[in-house]
Amino acid sequence: MTTETWLSDTRTSYDTVAADYADLLRGAMEDEPHLRAALAVFAELVRTAGGGPVGDIGCGPGRLTADLRDLGLDAFGVDLSPAMIDVARRDHPDLRFEVGSMTDLDLADASAGGLFAWFSLIHVPDHEVPGVLAHFHRALRPGCPLLVAFHVGDETVLKTTGYGGHPMNVRIHRRLPATVSTWLRDAGFTVDAETVLHKDGRQGAIIYSHRS
Template sequence: MDADWLGETRTSYDTVAESYAAQTRDALGGAPFLQAALKLFADTVPPGGPVADVGCGPGHITAHLHSFGLNAFGLDLSPAMAGLARREHPEAEFAVGSMTALGLADESVAGLLAFWSLIHIPDDAVPGVLAEFHRVLRPDAPVLVGFHLGDGSRLKKEGYGGHPMNVYVHRRPAERMAAWLDGAGFTVTAHMLVGLDTRYPGGLLFARRNPPQERSY
């Protein structure tokens, strides 16, 4: 696997940003179960707190969360994606950032969404990413993780209109994702499977950041 996977991911999505946005802009409209999952997640976020959409891409999902009245903002590794999101969704805030080192204060976020944005993270880097999620979330705050269901990885060399890319796409069993969340200090509260009859089935895990452990003397 390429050592500079972050750089390759950034360059790949800078390259496909416009075509990716065009192909995914209306995708949520034909996905009632994903809509229901996002509404359920939104309903569990405490009022008023900021909600981070990590790996937001062109911002369509961030805007959907914003439509529920959430103070949702987006972060993406790709400057082109973040710029496109700002242009298309001026009602929300977007910034460039990496989920491996979130530029957010400790316990500053009331909810966090990672909607198919962990799919390019190598296995050995996932626990560190989830530790970052844990760091920025408030105690008992909800997190929703969406991912490609399955096992194994493939190198994606082009996509979204035939543009060149160089990223690995990772599929994971739900049990592995749940174990990673548990190890990072989260409690998984629900699990949803979607698209089981399609080429790319997905999994969604709802979880909460565990409150600090009370010391026993």
């Protein structure tokens, strides 16, 4: 599968579900104390590293961008889906959102005080991940944090419907924390911590790292 193919499929799928996705996930973090704590830890790491603009990369409708802002960060969002960005701008008019791809991240070198990739790398094929992480490393100031959250596993599944029963055509890549940590180190990051969460028979991982 080419870069343009999976990007186009992902963009179209999330354009299709954007409105219902935002409605269905609104308030979802209220029952997730461990995930809220992960955001708070990330915010503290950003402040400790000196602050600055924080990019929520793959922000969707901007709900976590707003949560990061509420934690005192200068947060902005980037997403591949124009429809998701339209919803984010509607729901959070006081925040900055831009359409963009993490495969060609339009951020200046060493301009970010933190980057936040919350279950947004899950659609990126393995062979594309090193390039994405290279963009993250380039955009971050030295010493500033990157948080990556993802589904744990060692398989790829095709998602054909979702969020209100709309048609989708996206692949979800489940990965082992050790694999992602190795990719991060290879890209020039120092891995600070790995957390694995268990819920309803599924696992999610959060890795905290910083640009070395």
